[in-house]
Amino acid sequence: MIAIDIISDGLFAAVAAMGFGSISDPPLRAFPYIAILAAAGHAARYCLMNFLGVDIVTASLVAAFIIGTGSVFFGRKVFCPMTVLYIPALLPMVPGTYAYKTVFSLIMFFQEISSPTKGNEYLQEMIYNGAVSFSVLFMLAVGATIPVFLLRERANSMTRGSKFI
Amino acid sequence: MMEQIFWNSIADYNADTWPWQIAMMSIAAVLTFILRFRPSPWAKTAMKIYMVAVSLWIAFVYYMGYGSVRDYSNVMTIFWCLIALSWLYDLATGFSTFQRSGKSEVWGIIMLVLPLAYPFISVSRGLVFPQITTPMLPSSVALYMLGMLMAFNKKINFFAFLLVLHWSVIAISKISIFNIPEDALLAAACIPSMVIFVLHALKENSETHKPSYGTVKMLVIAVALVLAGCMVAA
Amino acid sequence: MTQEYIIEIANFIARYLSYMLGAGVHTSRVVRNSKRIGTALGVDVSIHTSQKTATLTVSDHDSQVFSTKVVDIPAFPISFEWNADLSALSWAAHDEKLSLEAIEHKFEEIISKPKMNPVFVLFMASLANASFCRLFGGDIWAMLITFTATMVGFFTRQHLTRRKVNHYIVFIVSAFVASICASTALALGIETAEIALATSVLYLVPGVPLINGLIDITDGHIQIGISRFVNAFMLIICIAIGMSVTLMLVKDSLL
Numbered sequence: 001m002i003a004i005d006i007i008s009d010g011l012f013a014a015v016a017a018m019g020f021g022s023i024s025d026p027p028l029r030a031f032p033y034i035a036i037l038a039a040a041g042h043a044a045r046y047c048l049m050n051f052l053g054v055d056i057v058t059a060s061l062v063a064a065f066i067i068g069t070g071s072v073f074f075g076r077k078v079f080c081p082m083t084v085l086y087i088p089a090l091l092p093m094v095p096g097t098y099a100y101k102t103v104f105s106l107i108m109f110f111q112e113i114s115s116p117t118k119g120n121e122y123l124q125e126m127i128y129n130g131a132v133s134f135s136v137l138f139m140l141a142v143g144a145t146i147p148v149f150l151l152r153e154r155a156n157s158m159t160r161g162s163k164f165i
Numbered sequence: 166m167m168e169q170i171f172w173n174s175i176a177d178y179n180a181d182t183w184p185w186q187i188a189m190m191s192i193a194a195v196l197t198f199i200l201r202f203r204p205s206p207w208a209k210t211a212m213k214i215y216m217v218a219v220s221l222w223i224a225f226v227y228y229m230g231y232g233s234v235r236d237y238s239n240v241m242t243i244f245w246c247l248i249a250l251s252w253l254y255d256l257a258t259g260f261s262t263f264q265r266s267g268k269s270e271v272w273g274i275i276m277l278v279l280p281l282a283y284p285f286i287s288v289s290r291g292l293v294f295p296q297i298t299t300p301m302l303p304s305s306v307a308l309y310m311l312g313m314l315m316a317f318n319k320k321i322n323f324f325a326f327l328l329v330l331h332w333s334v335i336a337i338s339k340i341s342i343f344n345i346p347e348d349a350l351l352a353a354a355c356i357p358s359m360v361i362f363v364l365h366a367l368k369e370n371s372e373t374h375k376p377s378y379g380t381v382k383m384l385v386i387a388v389a390l391v392l393a394g395c396m397v398a399a
Numbered sequence: 400m401t402q403e404y405i406i407e408i409a410n411f412i413a414r415y416l417s418y419m420l421g422a423g424v425h426t427s428r429v430v431r432n433s434k435r436i437g438t439a440l441g442v443d444v445s446i447h448t449s450q451k452t453a454t455l456t457v458s459d460h461d462s463q464v465f466s467t468k469v470v471d472i473p474a475f476p477i478s479f480e481w482n483a484d485l486s487a488l489s490w491a492a493h494d495e496k497l498s499l500e501a502i503e504h505k506f507e508e509i510i511s512k513p514k515m516n517p518v519f520v521l522f523m524a525s526l527a528n529a530s531f532c533r534l535f536g537g538d539i540w541a542m543l544i545t546f547t548a549t550m551v552g553f554f555t556r557q558h559l560t561r562r563k564v565n566h567y568i569v570f571i572v573s574a575f576v577a578s579i580c581a582s583t584a585l586a587l588g589i590e591t592a593e594i595a596l597a598t599s600v601l602y603l604v605p606g607v608p609l610i611n612g613l614i615d616i617t618d619g620h621i622q623i624g625i626s627r628f629v630n631a632f633m634l635i636i637c638i639a640i641g642m643s644v645t646l647m648l649v650k651d652s653l654l
Binding site: 017030104141 | 478479486523614617638
Binding site: 239244330363366371384 | 517
């Protein structure tokens with residue numbers, strides 16, 4: 001049962017990554033690797049959050065690191081820079097709901113501005129949502145960039161000798 | 166409980182408005198025949214005006230008037246206003262032409278006839294007037310729109326198509342929730358029409374765009390099969 | 400090297416980097432690639448970038464000849480294919496010692512490659528949003544409703560963008576349309592209607608510019624990183640506005 005949950009999580013994350021990625025016009029040869037990376041990363045985050053009780057920020061960092069490392073190896077195969085593979089793969093983890101809820105709490109705060117208790121609650125909620133969304137996004141970017149810092153030479157010559165131009 | 170409220174509101178609606186319903190249906194029938202056999206620009210405009218009118222009818226008379234006892238009926242009013250807006254936009258820009266392309270016309274004609282089957286199915290299920298489904302209920306109107314789009318599919322109003330498609334998905338979930346098996350007709354019609362329209366739109370762009378038409382065709386059909394499987398299972 | 404040749408090189412590299420920046424490539428890669436092409440042609444390139452314009456100086460170390468140019472960055476849709484292939488072009492120029500004409504020729508070839516079929520993108524984005532709904536715990540009805548609601552919303556976005564409507568208005572309108580379509584799930588009384596409503600607008604979230612902005616910041620291009628981030632955040636505000644109109648109409652409360 002747990003295995004099915006993990007697999008289906010990875011599967012749907014892969015579809016989500018390919019779909020949201022296709023908006024940004026990736027090369028067709030990159031699609032399978034985007035799917036694999038997204039599935040691995042999202043499933044890893046799911047496991048960390050649900051079975052090990054890790055918080056969403058740390059779990060995102062680990063998942064992004066997995067995706068970034070994977071993109072170093074796959075990028076060489078299809079002659080794509082790392083970002084072409086890891087940005088679409090990270091898209092299912094972008095904290096969209098937290099981001100717009102930040103704005104919602106702000107609007108609700110204005111509406112309840114005269115009531116001291118409710119106004120406070122919404123302000124608190126805004127800071128909570130804003131902090132989570134920014135930290136998760138930041139950790140996604142950092143986690144995926146760490147492999148670039150570690151493997152400078154290899155990471156910056158992904159497209160060398162490309163057969164696709 | 167919800168099911169009871171639902172069927173009662175349909176009964177009230179039919180009992181009060183049946184002469185109007187018949188009038189609207191005959192206008193629709195006349196316009197359809199004119200467009201089919203004597204197409205002319207004024208008939209095209211008249212059809213679009215009729216579409217706007219019928220959407221607003223559903224929005225205000227059905228949902229705002231008789232459906233207001235249900236939860237969130239105002240959402241449905243807004244949604245049908247959106248459909249009216251899509252036809253109004255089409256009327257203003259003159260985008261769709263209601264011309265026949267000769268392709269998949271049989272499907273279109275079947276779908277145009279299907280709304281008339283609604284009351285018969287209800288009667289055969291043992292329901293009595295006024296508590297029956299009629300061709301002027303939202304789902305049968307949606308089916309009629311789908312039929313019009315399909316029968317005159319040279320250049321279609323894609324907004325209206327997508328909105329009607331969305332409506333059919335809602336109708337599918339209604340089958341089990343409100344016990345209204347008549348909507349299975351709409352459900353059965355919406356998937357082939359989705360495949361046909363999406364593939365047609367894909368083909369228009371496939372010369373100058375990636376990926377190739379063949380691959381995408383497989384994907385669309387596969388998704389449609391999965392959707393159909395889900396519906397049968399549910 | 401003559402002044403004319405230097406100007407020619409500057410013109411080409413200006414075009415190259417403006418296309419890359421416009422197509423949403425992170426800054427450090429653009430700078431690195433442009434310098435690599437410069438090295439291949441035997442010149443030094445220095446670049447200053449900002450959100451809307453970029454400045455570059457191309458100079459020859461022996462003859463003291465140089466040329467400076469300020470270019471506007473055109474607003475292209477994001478393209479990862481350009482990112483990959485234009486990067487490969489810089490390596491090809493470096494490794495094969497291509498002439499300027501050869502590089503220009505290949506550049507034209509790359510930028511005229513076919514784009515994604517918009518209907519395919521529409522279909523894929525809807526599928527993606529439906530599976531996103533599943534990740535948030537939606538059931539099959541919520542997924543189906545999200546699928547078609549996204550189709551309507553995304554088609555609105557594509558249509559308005561093609562008509563060159565201001566992109567903030569595009570985001571507000573398509574967020575409103577998608578969420579009003581998804582809110583019809585509430586009328587059905589299914590438990591997961593809230594999830595369908597919450598995920599229906601997520602296809603609009605500008606994930607790529609957000610991540611790009613943060614990558615720029617971690618790479619040390621902090622100014623352009625922040626401006627990209629703020630730009631993307633403006634779009635999120637627009638999404639929230641469009642969706643809050645729906646929520647106010649339907650539920651009278653946002654949270």
